[in-house]
Amino acid sequence: MTVTIYDVAREAGVSMATVSRVVNNNPNVKPQTRKKVFEAIERLGYRPNAVARGLASKKTTTVGVVIPDISNSIFAEVARGIEDIANMYHYNIILCNSDKRKEKEIRVVNTLLEKQVDGLLFMGGVVTDDHLQAFKTASVPVVLCATADEKKTMPSVDIDHEGAAFDAVNELIREGHRDIAMITGTLQDPANGYARYQGYKRALEEAGIQVREQFVRVGNYRYESGMEAAKYFLEQEQRPTAIFSATDEMAIGAIHAIQDQGLRVPEDVSVISIDNIRMASMVRPQLTTVAQPMYDIGAVSMRLLTKLMNKDAVEQSQVVLPHEIIRRKSTRSSV
Structure with a gap:
C-alpha cells in the first residue's frame, strides 16, 4: 500500500x-x-505526493517545455540551458516533443496546462493566431524561446535572425564572392526560413548583386536536403563560388555533396551557415558559421519565466541576444 x-x-x-x-x-x-x-x-x-502539495500551495514547481525536435542538437543545447536555470530555482521540467507540427504543438500546450504547470516555455516555428489564443487563455506565464511572434506581443528570447544572415552573406561578399547561393528553410518559418532569407537578400541588394532564383533552394533543415540543394547548384551552367546555408546541418550536407563531386571546400566553393552546432567543428573542413548562443537562449528564457511566475519586475520582455561569426576553414577569398 x-x-x-x-x-x-x-x-x-x-x-x-x-x-x-x-x-x-x-x-x-x-x-x-x-x-x-x-x-x-x-x-x-x-x-x-507532489500533486497533493501542488493542490495545497496552488503551485506545482513544474515548468512545461515544448521542443520542436528533441533529436536536433540545437534544441538539446537550449534545453540544457533551461534545465540548469530551472534547477537553480528549484523547478522541475516536463519536456514535450512537438515535431514542429502546429496541431501537435497546440495539443501539447493544452496538455501541459491541464497538468497545472506553473509556466510554459515554447520553442517552435510559426507562432500562429491559434498558438496565441492558447497562450493568452493560459492562467500561467508563457515565454517564447528561440522564436517570437510576428507582432512581438509575447515575452520572448531569440537572436536577430535577419541580422545573422546579413552578416554571414556579407562575410562572403567581403571575401570577393558575387555568385552566392542560399539553402533556406521554408519561408513559412519566420526565423530560420523567412528572416534568414531576407538577410541574404538584403546583403546582396546592398552590395549591388542580383538575387537569382536559380541560386535559392528550400531545404527542410536536414543533412540530406543540404546535399540535394548543393547538387542542384553544381549542375547549373554558372555554379556559385559560395553557398550560404540557413542551418549548419544543411551546410554539412552541402560540403559533402561538393566533395562527392570531386570539388574542394573552400578552394572551389566556400560554405557558411548559422547555428554553430558541435558538428560544425568536427566536419572537415571545419565550418565557418554564425553562432547563436543556444545555451544562453535557454537559460535567459527560463530566468525570464521565473520572474514572470514570481511576479517580479521585468525590464525587457522581448530579449534579443547577440550573435557572432565563428571563422573556421570552409570559407576563403575568391580573388
Missing part, C-alpha cells in the same frame, strides 16, 4: 505537521526531530 504522511508521523512519533515541515525544509524543526523523521521516511520508503 502507498505510504502516507500519517504513516511517517506515526513511525517517527511526531505530528503530521512536523513531517510536513521537514519535507518542505522548514527551518523551525529541531535537528534531532528532523533526524527521526528522515529515518522514518527512509525505513518506510515514503515519497511526498
